Amino acid sequence: MRHYDLPPLAQLEAFEAAARHLSFTKAGDELALTQSAVSRQIAALEEHYGLALFRRLHRALRLTDQGQRLLQVVGAVLASLHEVGDEIRREQRAKTVVVTTTPGFAGLWLIPRLAGFTATRPDVDVRISAAYALVNLNRDGFDLSIRYQAEEAAGEGAELLFGEVVLPMCSPRLLRDPQRPLKTPEDLRHHVLLHLDSGPGADMQDWPMWLRAMKLGHIKPNRVLHFSQFDPLINAAVEGQGIALGRSPLLDKHLRDRKLVAPFKKAMASPRSYYLLRSSVSSRKPEVAEFAAWVQAQAREGMAASGTAKARASGPGS
Numbered sequence: 493m494r495h496y497d498l499p500p501l502a503q504l505e506a507f508e509a510a511a512r513h514l515s516f517t518k519a520g521d522e523l524a525l526t527q528s529a530v531s532r533q534i535a536a537l538e539e540h541y542g543l544a545l546f547r548r549l550h551r552a553l554r555l556t557d558q559g560q561r562l563l564q565v566v567g568a569v570l571a572s573l574h575e576v577g578d579e580i581r582r583e584q585r586a587k588t589v590v591v592t593t594t595p596g597f598a599g600l601w602l603i604p605r606l607a608g609f610t611a612t613r614p615d616v617d618v619r620i621s622a623a624y625a626l627v628n629l630n631r632d633g634f635d636l637s638i639r640y641q642a643e644e645a646a647g648e649g650a651e652l653l654f655g656e657v658v659l660p661m662c663s664p665r666l667l668r669d670p671q672r673p674l675k676t677p678e679d680l681r682h683h684v685l686l687h688l689d690s691g692p693g694a695d696m697q698d699w700p701m702w703l704r705a706m707k708l709g710h711i712k713p714n715r716v717l718h719f720s721q722f723d724p725l726i727n728a729a730v731e732g733q734g735i736a737l738g739r740s741p742l743l744d745k746h747l748r749d750r751k752l753v754a755p756f757k758k759a760m761a762s763p764r765s766y767y768l769l770r771s772s773v774s775s776r777k778p779e780v781a782e783f784a785a786w787v788q789a790q791a792r793e794g795m796a797a798s799g800t801a802k803a804r805a806s807g808p809g810s
Contacts, residue, residue, distance in 0.1 A: 499540045504566050506533035507545065511563040514553045587779045588617045592629075593638040596722035597766065598622040600742050601794075602638070602787075609786050616779045629771035635780045637769040638787070650767040653791040654741060658702065659759035661738030661752040662729055674735075674755045677708050684734035685713040686725050702737055706758050726752075741794050766791070 509519035509530075516530040523530070538545050545559035555563060593602060598620050606618060621634070629637055638653070639646070660680070667674055672682040685699045699716070703709050717734055719725040726743065729736035730751050738752060739762070746752040768787060774780045 499537050503533045503537040503540070505570065506530050507537050507559075508563065508566050508570055510534060510546070510553070511555055511559060512567075514555075516553070587615055587777075588619060589636065589777075589780050589783045590619045590621065590634050591636045591638065591783075592621045592623065592627050592632075592634045594624055594640060594722075595622040596726075597638055597640065597742070599723050600726065600746075604745060605790050608790075609783065613779070613782065616783065618783065629769065630773045635771050635774040635777065636784060636787075638766060639769070640764050640766055642764050646765075646767040647769060650769050651788070653766040653768055653788065654795050655765040656739045656742060656762040657759040658737050658739055658762055659754055660735050660756065661743060661747070661754050662735040663732035664750055664753050665732045666735070667753065667755060677706065677756055677758055678711065680708070680713060680735065681711050682714055684715045684717055686728055686734040686736040687716050687718050688722055688725055688737075689718050689720055699737065702760060705760050741797075744794065744797065 506519060506523065506525070506529075509522050510516050513519050513522070516534070517527045519525075520527045520530045525533075534546065541558075541562075543558050544556050545562060547554045547556055591602075599622070602620065606620075610616070610618065626639070627634055627637065629635070641650075660677075662674070662683075666672070666683065673679050674683065680703075687699055699713070700709070703711055715734075717728065719728070725736055726738070726746070728734060729738070730746070735755075736752075738746075738754070740747070740754075740759075743752060747754065768784060770780070770784060
């Protein structure tokens with residue numbers, strides 16, 4: 493192991509301040525030391541090197557040639573140490589994980605679980621950008637992306653979180669309306685259907701397509717309400733304003749909490765799944781790896797609780 497014959501850092505700090513101010517008194521004021529304490533530090537440093545670093549003149553202090561040479565090096569080294577120390581402290585204080593995902597996934601799946609991560613890692617600042625637009629993780633400054641895509645569109649390095657099935661869901665209060673029964677899929681004709689017009693997965697929540705896939709294309713609903721985003725559509729379903737094509741396991745917590753119910757078992761497997769993608773720039777950040785592992789664990793737990801989404805899909809006649 494290499495050994496460096498260096499004086500104590502305190503002596504070098506005292507020397508740098510005294511050389512910069514050309515005053516032991518001003519150096520002491522800066523370092524919160526007395527003038528005599530600075531003088532002792534300088535004397536010890538001069539003894540270490542075996543030469544004078546200052547010329548003590550009448551009411552003046554000057555650097556010797558050797559002192560001038562030492563100041564150039566010590567000043568640069570102390571400045572570098574200060575800069576690196578600041579960077580390390582900033583990094584320690586500002587451990588961030590920046591995630592981009594869809595508004596529906598953020599609001600219905602990720603955010604309700606997020607307290608579980610922050611409870612164990614309160615030092616990590618998780619920032620969620622909820623938008624439909626696809627981004628370039630490296631270029632746009634994101635660490636992770638969670639997207640709802642077909643396998644062939646997921647991209648290289650995408651990690652599967654879970655697949656989905658699509659099935660009717662509604663507020664429990666709709667099951668208690670004797671004027672509008674909801675015991676079989678045929679009863680959909682008595683109800684308002686909530687339709688998603690745009691956004692990822694909108695085609696999977698197209699009621700006419702779902703009805704045709706279930707051999708129920710002849711059914712004409714009482715009315716259709718149209719939405720441009722999934723979250724408001726689900727809020728309308730929770731409030732009893734109609735029947736949504738819900739997605740499992742995305743809405744499994746709503747089912748467990750009885751905010752929504754699945755009135756019958758007819759379900760259709762989605763060709764899309766949720767995938768996790770990582771930025772290559774952030775791959776070495778331990779907090780990013782830890783958050784990604786937590787998301788994967790949450791996905792596995794959710795699938796274990798609800799069963800594999802694809803396996804739960806039932807065909808026509810179920």
